Amino acid sequence: MPTVDILVTEIGSTTTVVNAFDGVGTPTPTFVAQGQAPTTVLDGDVTIGVKQAIEDLKKNLGVDDLSWQEMLGTSSAAGGLKMTVHGLVHDMTVKAAEDAALGAGAVIKMITTGKLRERQVDEIENKKPNIILLAGGVDYGDEETILHNAEMLSKLDRSIPVIYGGNKAIRGEIKEIFAPTEMELLIVDNVYPEIDQFNIEPTREVIQDVFEDHIIYAPGMDKINDWVTGPIMPTPGAVMNGAKLLKEVIGDLIVFDVGGATTDLHSVTDGAEEIQDILISPEPVAKRTVEGDLGVFVNAKNVANRIGYKQLKEELGIDVASLVEDKAPIPKNKEEERLIERLTEEAVKVAIERHAGSFKEVYGPSGRTTIASGKDLTLVKWIIGTGGALTQLDNNRNLLGQVRVKKARKKLFPTLNAQVLIDEDYIFASLGVIGKEYPEAAINLMKQSLQITDDIIEKEEAK
Incomplete structure (x- = not known):
C-alpha cells in the first residue's frame, strides 16, 4: 500500500478537497496529488464528502488504497x-x-x-x-x-x-x-x-x-477531529498563515481566495511611508476582508444581480438565469465555465474595492489637505490567486491583472509593478496548515505551486 507523509483535508462550503504531500521535513517536499468531491453538509455528515474526495485522490493516483503518516485539516463549512x-x-x-x-x-x-x-x-x-x-x-x-x-x-x-x-x-x-x-x-x-x-x-x-x-461546525466534524493528527484550522486563517510565511520570503503580497460562498482578500504589507504619514488611523500589516455576498455558487445570484442579468446575457450570449438557478458546485460544461469566470471577475473587482484604502480631501483653516484611510496596497509586489473557482480559470492571470493601476489616485490599489501568480496546484490553504509545523516545506511547496523561482524573486528585489 502506498504511503504519503501528510494528507490535508479542506472542507469548504461547496467543495471538499484532499491534498497529499510527501518528503515533508526534507529539502525536496513534493505535492503528490489532489482529490475533490462536493461537501456533504446537507447529507448530514461532512465525512461522506471527505471519503469521496479520498477516493477521487486514489483514482487520480491510480491506486486501490492509500495510507498517510499525518492528517491535517481546514474547514469553512456551515458558515465558519x-x-x-x-x-x-x-x-x-x-x-x-x-x-x-x-x-x-x-x-x-x-x-x-x-x-x-x-x-x-x-x-x-x-x-x-x-x-x-x-x-x-x-x-x-x-x-x-x-x-x-x-x-x-x-x-x-x-x-x-x-x-x-x-x-x-x-x-x-x-x-x-x-x-x-x-x-x-x-x-x-x-x-x-x-x-x-x-x-x-x-x-x-x-x-x-x-x-x-x-467548535464543531458541521455535521460529522466531530469525526474529523478523531481522524486528524494535527490542528484543524479555519480555512481563511490557514490562507492568512500561508500569506504571512510567504511574505517573509518574496515580499509584500495580496491573496485572493474566491470560493463558492465568499471571496476573501488577504494583504500582508506595511504600505508606503508617505501614506502611513497621512493615515487617519492605523492598519495591521496582515489584514483580511471577507465578502459574504460574493461567491460563485452559494452566492452566485448575488453576484449576477450586481452585474445585471441583461448585461450578462449580452456579454456571454447564454441563458444566464437558468444557469445561475441550476449551477452545480463544479462546472459541467463550457457555458458554466464562462459564467463562473465572469462571476469571479466581478467578485475580485468588488473585493479589492472594499479592501483597499483611499485618499480623501479635507478642508480646514489652512486650506485643503490630503489624508488617507484604510489599507495601502501600493507597495504590493505579488498578486496571488487561489480558491476552487479562481485557480481553475484559463483567464485567471489576466483577470487578476485588472486590479492594478498605473498610479494610485483615489484608491490605494496595487500598481503595474505587481506581478500575478496563480496557485496552480490549488494547495495554498493546505500549506498554511502545514506551515504551522513545517514552515520551510510549506514555503518550498508554495513556490512550486506559484511557479516562482529564486531568479524571479531576485529580479523583483532588484527593482
Missing part, C-alpha cells in the same frame, strides 16, 4: 466561525478586534461600540455566536465602559468562550465578573494597547485554538 465583537471606539479598539477576528478566519455577525444595551444583548443571544470578543480601552485607559460591557455579556451565561483583549489594568475585575458564569474567559494581550498601535496576533492565535478545541 461565528463571532461578535464589542469594543469602545470603532476606529480604534473595535477595528483592531475586528481585524484580529477576520484574520483568524472568523465570520463576524455583530459589532458594537460604546456601552452595550439590553436590546443588543438580546441580539447577541439571537446570533448564537461561537465566540465573543470583548475589547476596549488602551492599557491603563478607560475602565468604566469595558466593565459595563463585561457585566452585560455575563448575563448571557451560556457555555461559550469569551476572549478579553482590552485594558490590562482591569483583568482582575473581568475575571471576577465572569467567574460565576458558565462562560469560559480567555485573556489575551490588549488588541490596542496604545494610541495608533495594533497588537492583534495573540488574539488571532487564541481564536484559532478555540476553533480547534471547542
